[in-house]
Amino acid sequence: MVKIIIAVFTLTFFVWSDNAYERHCVSCHRELPTSLQRMFMYYLEIYSGEKSVKVALKRYMRNPFRDVSVMPELFLDTYGIKQPLKLDERELEEAIEIYWETYQVHGRLK
Amino acid sequence: MSVSKSRATNSLLRSERKSLIRFLQLYVGLVILLLIALAVIYYEAGKRFMLSEQRADLNQYAYIQTKRLKALHHYFDERVTYPRDSRFRSAIFDNEYHEIFSLLKQPKINFKQEIYLKDRKIHFVETLDEFYLGTRYLVLEVDDDGVWSKLLWRNILAYGGVIWLFFMGLGIFLANRFVKPMRDSIMLLDRFIKDTTHELNTPLAAILANIEIMDLSTMQEKNRRKLERINAAAITVSLLYKDLTYLTLEQEHKNKDEWIDIVTLLEERMDYFRVLSLSRELSCQTDLERAVIYMDQRKLIRVVDNLLSNAIKYNKRNGTVGIILRQGSLTIWDTGIGIKEEQKEMMFDRYMRFEESEGGFGVGLSIVKNITDEYRIKIEVVSKLKEGTRITLLW
Incomplete structure (x- = not known):
């Protein structure tokens, strides 16, 4: 009974958690060895600015291909390519926006 | 040369x-x-x-x-x-x-x-x-x-x-x-004038002196008129001679500045030009108030003579020459040929002549300008073609 309650609670938390980023990104990436922070740095290293990074993220979320991935070959060989995200436009943009705000470098350097 | x-x-x-x-x-x-x-x-x-x-x-x-x-x-x-x-x-x-x-x-x-x-x-x-x-x-x-x-x-x-x-x-x-x-x-022109000026003096002095001593009362009217014309022509040449002498010799001399009674000087010069103005049948209008100026008398005479002789020479027959004198200003006007607006700027240039019918070298107004500049006397020219010219000296 307790397990059922915990399972329902967890499911409810993920489904009705605060934002799209938490709901659709964090849950899956918990299982990967490379953190979202490190992946963000890969994006920064290749796309540099906010607009470029966001456009690249959105494009990859919709059409995840190996040749456009920012991840190293070893990672891709091990974990493969993700499935295309089936999110509506608004939710995807919200998730990307939160992702940018969470890990962006601007204002964090001292 | x-x-x-x-x-x-x-x-x-x-x-x-x-x-x-x-x-x-x-x-x-x-x-x-x-x-x-x-x-x-x-x-x-x-x-x-x-x-x-x-x-x-x-x-x-x-x-x-x-x-x-x-x-x-x-x-x-x-x-x-x-x-x-x-x-x-x-x-x-x-x-x-x-x-x-x-x-x-x-x-x-x-x-x-x-x-x-x-x-x-x-x-x-x-x-x-x-x-x-x-x-x-x-x-x-x-x-x-x-x-x-x-x-x-x-x-x-x-x-x-x-x-x-x-x-x-x-x-x-x-x-x-x-x-x-x-x-x-x-320089060539100046040299020529300088050389010829010396040669003018003696014959000119002889002509003027002889006219002076001639007894006009015994002459026939016809001859007397002829003699007056000779006298007027001699005065014109004499004026030219004085200008040329001033240009080549006298302007090098040191100034002898003094207070000059302009009325007296004007009366003398008008008397000098009387024969010349009569030969052209000109009338004279004067409005003279007492005025004085501190300058070299020889130079003031050159200024007045040149302005008066221009007013006479370039006047029309039966025209008028006017003189207005106030303390600080002297105006000499005529009812002559006048000059064009664009010629006003060049009228004081040496050897500049706008009217070839009268004799001269075009040095008179150049002398006037030279002297007035030296004494910081301002010249104002108002002229209308075929109506006349009015030149005012302000000091």
Whole structure:
């Protein structure tokens, strides 16, 4: 009974958690060895600015291909390519926006 | 024919002086432009040389800073301290030119130039191939000590001065070549006048003296009229003689300035010109109030004689010559041929004559201008073609 309650609670938390980023990104990436922070740095290293990074993220979320991935070959060989995200436009943009705000470098350097 | 110089013969006509001044203005303007262009080219070349020397060091610093950014990129979140260096200040920008972090004192960056100088700060913009921390542009800044600039300015002033002197020397040489033909012709004319003036004196004095002693009462009316005409012509020549003598000899003499009663002087001169004005059947209107002036009497006579003789010579038959005298102003007007507006500017030029029907060399008004300038007397000319001229002296 307790397990059922915990399972329902967890499911409810993920489904009705605060934002799209938490709901659709964090849950899956918990299982990967490379953190979202490190992946963000890969994006920064290749796309540099906010607009470029966001456009690249959105494009990859919709059409995840190996040749456009920012991840190293070893990672891709091990974990493969993700499935295309089936999110509506608004939710995807919200998730990307939160992702940018969470890990962006601007204002964090001292 | 050889031509000698004198103070009298050195002067140029105003129109010729204008041409010379225009030539010199154009020449000096072009030389200044040339010097500025040379200075700018030299300065820019010097600046480029200084920046190319700085580029080598800054390139090395950029390489070091990129390595540091790479390390920070890989350990970001554990380390967030931006790498600093005492030799330079730096800033990083993303590919949208947004500042990621900056230590620069001069925040305005020109991303289109690799290296440049602004507000005594040298900026070096390095474009990275891998955007560590999102950095597309790494900007390094060092202070400019300005030593190169001082050195360049010193060289510009020294070399510029030498070039300026050279061109000014060349300009004076060219100007002399430019005015030589004009000056030669004026000197020839002056020399001719000077030589002939001496020859005029004796016969003229004889004519005037003999007319003076002739007994007019015993003469027939017809002969008396003829003699009056001879007398008027002799006075005209006498006036010309005095002008020429003044030009060639007397103006060199020292002034004997004194207070002159102008009314008395005018009456004397009017009496002198009476025969001349009668020969043209002119009437005279005078409005004289007591006035005095402090100047050389010989020069005042030259001024008055020339103005009066012009008023008579260029008047129409049965016309009027008027004289108005007030303290501080003398106006002589006539009802003569007048002059065109565009001729007014040149009417005081030497050898300038607008009316060839009357004799003379065109030196009278030049003498007037010469004397009035010397005594700071202002001349106002109002003239209407075929109606008359009014010349006012103000002192």
